[in-house]
Amino acid sequence: MRHAQILKNCSVIFFNSNIMANFTLNINGKKQQVDVDPNTPLLWVLRDHLNLVGTKYGCGIAACGACTIHLQGVAVRSCMLPVSQVGNQAVTTIEGLSENGGHPVQQAWLEHDVPQCGYCQAGQIMNAAAFLKANPSPSDEDIESAMSGNICRCGTYLRIKAAIKSAAAG
Amino acid sequence: MTLIKTTYNRRSFLKTTTLAGGGMLLGFSWLASCNPTPEEALAMPEEWFDINAFLKIGDNGIVTIMSPNPEFGQNVITSMPMIVAEELDVDWKNVVVEQAPFNSEKYTRQFTGGSQGIRRGWEGLRMAGASARQMLREAAAQAWQVPVEETSTEAGVVHHKASGRSLGYGEIASAAAQVPVPEEVQLKEVKDFRIVGTSRKNVRGREIVTGKPLFGVDYRREGMLFAMIAHPPAFGLKLKSVDDTAARAMPGIKDIFTIKTYKEGYEKGYFDTDAFPELVAVAGESTWQVMNAKKALNIEWEPIADSTETLNVFGNKQTVHIPAGRENTTDHIAEMEKMAAGPGEAPRRDGDPETAFQTAAKVIERTYSAPFLAHNCMEPMNFFAHVTEGKAELAGPTQAPEIMEQTLSARLGLPLEKIEIHLTRMGGGFGRRAYGHHMVEAALISQKVNAPVQLFYSREDDMTFGIYRPTYQITYRAALDADNNLIAFHVKGGGIPEHSVFPDRFPAGAVDNYLAEAWKIDSNITIGAFRAPRSNFTAGAEQSFLDEVAEIAGKDPIEFRLELLERAQNNPVGENNDYDPARYAGVLELVREKSGWGQEQPGVHRGLSAYFCHNTYVAQVLDLAIENGKPVVKRVCCAIDCGIVINPDAATNMAEGAIVDGIGNAFYGAMSFKDGVPEKTNFDTYRLIRMNEAPKQIDVHFVQNEIAPTGMGEPPFPPVFGALANALYKATGKRHYHQPFLGEQRMLG
Numbered sequence A: 001m002r003h004a005q006i007l008k009n010c011s012v013i014f015f016n017s018n019i020m021a022n023f024t025l026n027i028n029g030k031k032q033q034v035d036v037d038p039n040t041p042l043l044w045v046l047r048d049h050l051n052l053v054g055t056k057y058g059c060g061i062a063a064c065g066a067c068t069i070h071l072q073g074v075a076v077r078s079c080m081l082p083v084s085q086v087g088n089q090a091v092t093t094i095e096g097l098s099e100n101g102g103h104p105v106q107q108a109w110l111e112h113d114v115p116q117c118g119y120c121q122a123g124q125i126m127n128a129a130a131f132l133k134a135n136p137s138p139s140d141e142d143i144e145s146a147m148s149g150n151i152c153r154c155g156t157y158l159r160i161k162a163a164i165k166s167a168a169a170g
Numbered sequence B: 001m002t003l004i005k006t007t008y009n010r011r012s013f014l015k016t017t018t019l020a021g022g023g024m025l026l027g028f029s030w031l032a033s034c035n036p037t038p039e040e041a042l043a044m045p046e047e048w049f050d051i052n053a054f055l056k057i058g059d060n061g062i063v064t065i066m067s068p069n070p071e072f073g074q075n076v077i078t079s080m081p082m083i084v085a086e087e088l089d090v091d092w093k094n095v096v097v098e099q100a101p102f103n104s105e106k107y108t109r110q111f112t113g114g115s116q117g118i119r120r121g122w123e124g125l126r127m128a129g130a131s132a133r134q135m136l137r138e139a140a141a142q143a144w145q146v147p148v149e150e151t152s153t154e155a156g157v158v159h160h161k162a163s164g165r166s167l168g169y170g171e172i173a174s175a176a177a178q179v180p181v182p183e184e185v186q187l188k189e190v191k192d193f194r195i196v197g198t199s200r201k202n203v204r205g206r207e208i209v210t211g212k213p214l215f216g217v218d219y220r221r222e223g224m225l226f227a228m229i230a231h232p233p234a235f236g237l238k239l240k241s242v243d244d245t246a247a248r249a250m251p252g253i254k255d256i257f258t259i260k261t262y263k264e265g266y267e268k269g270y271f272d273t274d275a276f277p278e279l280v281a282v283a284g285e286s287t288w289q290v291m292n293a294k295k296a297l298n299i300e301w302e303p304i305a306d307s308t309e310t311l312n313v314f315g316n317k318q319t320v321h322i323p324a325g326r327e328n329t330t331d332h333i334a335e336m337e338k339m340a341a342g343p344g345e346a347p348r349r350d351g352d353p354e355t356a357f358q359t360a361a362k363v364i365e366r367t368y369s370a371p372f373l374a375h376n377c378m379e380p381m382n383f384f385a386h387v388t389e390g391k392a393e394l395a396g397p398t399q400a401p402e403i404m405e406q407t408l409s410a411r412l413g414l415p416l417e418k419i420e421i422h423l424t425r426m427g428g429g430f431g432r433r434a435y436g437h438h439m440v441e442a443a444l445i446s447q448k449v450n451a452p453v454q455l456f457y458s459r460e461d462d463m464t465f466g467i468y469r470p471t472y473q474i475t476y477r478a479a480l481d482a483d484n485n486l487i488a489f490h491v492k493g494g495g496i497p498e499h500s501v502f503p504d505r506f507p508a509g510a511v512d513n514y515l516a517e518a519w520k521i522d523s524n525i526t527i528g529a530f531r532a533p534r535s536n537f538t539a540g541a542e543q544s545f546l547d548e549v550a551e552i553a554g555k556d557p558i559e560f561r562l563e564l565l566e567r568a569q570n571n572p573v574g575e576n577n578d579y580d581p582a583r584y585a586g587v588l589e590l591v592r593e594k595s596g597w598g599q600e601q602p603g604v605h606r607g608l609s610a611y612f613c614h615n616t617y618v619a620q621v622l623d624l625a626i627e628n629g630k631p632v633v634k635r636v637c638c639a640i641d642c643g644i645v646i647n648p649d650a651a652t653n654m655a656e657g658a659i660v661d662g663i664g665n666a667f668y669g670a671m672s673f674k675d676g677v678p679e680k681t682n683f684d685t686y687r688l689i690r691m692n693e694a695p696k697q698i699d700v701h702f703v704q705n706e707i708a709p710t711g712m713g714e715p716p717f718p719p720v721f722g723a724l725a726n727a728l729y730k731a732t733g734k735r736h737y738h739q740p741f742l743g744e745q746r747m748l749g
């Protein structure tokens, strides 16, 4: 839902994909320059051009949450966010969430030994971190409704929920 | 102590070099990709000494343990090294784990599937640790000039109690590496275990939560191109021609060409399943460019002809008929109904079932079905390949490197030793990654473009490429006498293109008159192993049926099963019964106690199920409530007998995931076809369970025993389909015979 809002605030322009353009992005506190087709989703800019592969592809249609990043601190799905819409907004990826996994959400994930395969977890953590910032003491229902956009094919939902509660409790 | 001969693949214990030179593998080692916090950082040794294929010891006592099997979330990367560390007698905090490279000279069965990793790895892993421990003791005994019997070990230190001397493993590692591999080793008693049986955190936890490059899709190489394939949009079609003029002209595109996954006349193996062996490949500089070029391809497809194929199933040749045509789910259902009414093959018959059914006081007959399912591994199929003159290097997520090495060798015309496969962490597998067509595709693309390549499937490619869980139908009949005793049982099942009947499983052996029958229908839609193959359907159907039979017989569902198991224990019918009735009864008794069976809460509806597959026994009680017209799973209580539990919290995580997965598939899972076209292509239409639909609570309990361990990946999955169906019946008064139970209809009527 937040994703939709952010996109609505942007004026979406579609570019001819044969044209390349230069973008200066603000990623994990660093300026990064890329020369890409303006329609390229941020996900692929991160993965293919900047070698920030922690952000994952799961569906490409904003249906699974694997590609969740923060845009100005808000959780956004990078698979449908054209790089041309990012501008100088601050992008945070899993690599930039903390030094050494010290973010309370990452710590809670370790404490509850959440992951199975682990593939969805960067997206889960990014979504949970943004959610907890907006709602520091959520109910179970709040957690469920905030996290139900993120698929975990391995079924680690109970641990994710428990970890979010731990992180909220501090 | 158990004294055992070190017969297990002795080559793995042969030392080629003693000094490993600190060589860490790839970019996937713990050291390379993890930034431990200062207090967690282990001081790294200056020298490593290879003791055997499973472990090396650093001069400072740090031990590196190789986890031999591919990892896809089952957490063998933690539990397998725990077994080695246990027998080595080392402090777990001084252990570093690495994924072993694929190497069939050094390791046996580097295969992930069938829940067999721990079961079949157990002895070898223990021996690897125990023989190293023995070598360390011998080295210390030599240094001290004392008999080796007088030495003992404790947490990484060898002691000579009589003289009060001790040496850390690191101090004698270099000498130990020179000691001949012992012919026999002593294994610990279960009661002395200090690591096995205690919960240890996932050794890759920190790397996962910090987004380190662990997965196949994260693999990068200088000069690497990205590639995708285009495959027929429907089963029953093949490539006719391709016009790539527009796509070729697009930016970043390096090459577009067709590939044939197998050579003409190649005899396919069991994991070479592939409905689409001729593909269009697009290679370019970035994923996005390749995706766009793929859309600009102009491809013509044509119908396949009816054909037969010889499949070499591990030396056993089978002929498979692949019919032409574009299949429909509605036709599948009608064909299955027709086959179910005809005669089947009968792999087992006890007593005189026909007469028993004729003379029965009551006969109960019910039919169950389930659709095709897509695996939907969260990380779609992908593989890295770099094929050069006379050599092929691959890296990526595979459950079956040993098997795919053979396929690659046949296709590329390279000897096995010229094919190197690196194992990356897999973003899920569920059976799908035992099949390796995409590994061959990646290699062929790299060969053609003469560059390192990462082949990547979009979600749509992944979901529509086939290798699905088959669709099944099964009919059960039960005969009760006037006293409600079960006197005959008949199971007749089939599917497209395989059936799901296990003739020797419960309740075979517990009923005097028993008949199992099976049938199947050919199809051009490909199928593959899916978490607990066949059991994943049969368990739910059988356990729903037994629930209904118990109800009609006026018996408590647990009591009803226990009576049958008692019969199978004391006076079994037939000889090939594929379960231990006492262990089966054990999980039922444990779940009865732990779930508070018989103390029902108002508004909470309970369903029971129990199943044995993949060598592990599982019983579950599922509590369901209807809230706002929707079924809500409040709690699942699960009892498991998998023998010794290596890593209890990790095993619990597996069971939780299997239960969530089972509930999701039972409620929503389905792949359907129209004119051969898979009707679902992505997660907007293929519904997977989400957090708000998962059970609110899952309690997992293990039977405590000292039986050699068995697997956890599959067994907790199949029974939950039955527990859910039985609870839904209690809640709604309606039996659910056909999966998915809810589908897109989100409200219960």
Ligand code: FES
Pocket: A056, A057, A058, A059, A060, A061, A062, A063, A064, A065, A066, A067, A068, A077, A078, A079, A080
């Ligand atoms: S990859 Fe972006 S939501 Fe699935």
Ligand code: FES
Pocket: A115, A116, A117, A118, A119, A120, A121, A151, A152, A153, A154, A155, A156, B073, B378, B427, B428
């Ligand atoms: S841990 Fe595997 S998809 Fe979530």
